[in-house]
Amino acid sequence: MTPRNWIDLKQDAESGIETIRAHFEGHAYDPHWHDSYLVGVTEQGVQQFNCRRQRHLSTPGRVFLLEPGEVHDGDAPAPEGFTYRTLYLDPQWLDRELRSLFEDTPEHSQVSFAATLADDPRLAIATANAFQSLHSHEMRIVRQTALDTLIASLTSHLRWRSQLSPDPRMPLVAHKTREYLHSHMDQDIGLDDLARVSGVDRFRLTRAFKAAFGLAPHAYLVQLRLAKARRLLAAGQSPVEVAAALGFADQSHLGRWFQRAYRMTPADYRKRCSNLPD
Template sequence: MKQARQNWVDLRHDPLSGIETIRAHFTGHAYDPHWHDSYLIGVTEQGVQQFHSRRKQHQSRPGTVFMLEPEELHDGDAINAQGFTYRMLYLSQQQVEQQLSPLIEQGTQQRELSFAATLRDDQQLAYAVWHAFEALWHNHPEIIKDAALDRLFVQLSQHPLWHHRNEIINKDAVLAQQAREWLIAHHAENPGLQTMAQALNIDRFRLSRLFQAHWGLPPHAWLVQWRLCQARQQLAKGQPPVDVAAALGFADQSHLGRWFKRACHLTPSRYQLACTNLPDLA
């Protein structure tokens, strides 16, 4: 119980841009492997933030910029009792593509932008992330927020931070994509692996191995992450948690709440309060 009180997460939502800003502190284990549907760009403020992504272990220290792509699997831990503190921006894929495509080489708008590095020790970039966070966090006038975000995107465009994903298209990749799309289409039905395997005409053991190799999680765990991303979007729009739970295939509102708290360290109602002016629905 002592460790739980030492951990905290504070979130704010900019009403005009929709950008979420999070400042958090953790000791010990912070996050199980998970992913987001946004680009995450943050700065470690204090301590050492250790996490795995792209099949590597990373350690982000004070002043280091860390960057994660949509659906990039990662976890989080502290390496000592002091824990770590970070501040982070959640940027939608549309925002990043709209802002960065005009600033870098031609033709990028036709291809998905991808970070070339997970960590970056760059004082100017860290400064830009920090001030964009400050402008959004304290709800400065729009002209100041716009200027801070413009500075951030210019800094990102001036470094070799981006490359294009050139995924190898083969039979397994196509099948993995089909399995993903099938799960999304049938998410409210709580489908079993055997049902999915029969629909895709593949042995379920091969399907499970192929899916995890391509997406980093077993099908059921991946589906939970997708549901949680959808829940964040719907809660931010003011949808009642009970309706969100029913629409996304959770057993009930309590089931949604347990998964949401485990993944985000916030209850759905507390998250919604940070995103809207609605009364607490808990």
């Protein structure tokens, strides 16, 4: 982090929701994805990012909505940079809360966002209030009320889609490769392993996978490990333990990739989420 760039991260112990307020000038972060739903609001400046094969520009008051697994990056096109507030909502928590608050939620479906950017002042205010109540550790009843208001404000931007396995829109080659990466993420996987599993040569495999998921297989594997690293670090495991468990060469190898994706070190992330010393 440079002196002009900063991140303020906290985690709500009850809901597990992470809240991040950050400021970036120039390049913010490389393409990556999260296993959470992101609901955030741009506070200052122009926030530029690529997602869903489009370039988006979020300006003050606009809400950005990203689903788990959606690849995105971040840049500041203007010299003054941008500042934003984001809530990272656990998919199981969001599904449970929606089904408890509303009776007509469909079975065997998962939540998706209708659009990546929303011009909705009501949702922007609800996002900011939920962020503030969690980030400042307000009373439990205040936090819960703010989250209920956020969920109610989100409903017009949500869609329910059927859980399809495998998704028929994606080539079977890409699905087989992804399943193998998920089940062997801690191993030293080679392209020849993936080619053998998928039944096609390495070049067709890479093209199909990148077309389906927006990342080459090696980049997807790194992001898969980083998403798991966040969970393990937040649970209190040390960077050394996490690096060994997920197949990184060593702690510094994990640290380099973690900082490129999240702009903080694994030790700093662990400390902010778990309140444990480095």
